[in-house]
Amino acid sequence: MKFENLGFDKVKADLKRLDDVMADYGLIRAEQWDYERVSYDRKFELKEGVFYLRILGYAVEGDVGANRAVLQLLTPLLGKHYYPHGVEYGEEENFPSSLVSQCEKILTEVKAEIDKFVK
Structure with a gap:
């Protein structure tokens, strides 16, 4: 599932600052x-x-490995893990509405934090 229209695909930001913001919301690199x-x-x-x-x-x-890079973000995704095959993101997947709402809230808050230092 894609979370479109949140503006992530328009964000270019410093890797270290993104690492800090994402970690605050449980998004780990x-x-x-x-x-x-x-x-x-x-x-x-x-x-x-x-x-x-x-x-x-x-x-x-820059270079991600050297921890000196500017990143272009892409549209966030929600996927379901299937053992042993991996994560599926297809639109035919069924996602609990409470999870979708929680993810939308997290993404909105993350985007607001990122906007503070990219503008």
């Missing part, structure tokens, strides 16, 4: 990065299954 791309993930374990809120980005300047 951990080992989900390479030298050009990042993935901030938050895991939700519910009775309906395991879900991930994911914000992806790629470096438009």
Whole structure:
């Protein structure tokens, strides 16, 4: 599921500042990065299954591995994990409405924090 129209796809921001903001909302970069791309993930374990809120980005300047990069963010995603295959993001997935609402709230708050330092 894509969370469109929140403006994330228009954001270019410093990696270190993004790491700090995302961590405040439980979105962790951990080992989900390479030298050009990042993935901030938050895991939700519910009775309906395991879900991930994911914000992806790629470096438009600098190097993620050196912790000196400017990232272009992409549209946030919500996916369901299926063992052993991985996470599915398709529109045919059923997501609990309470989880969707919670993710929308998190994303709105994250975007407001990011907007404080990118404008």
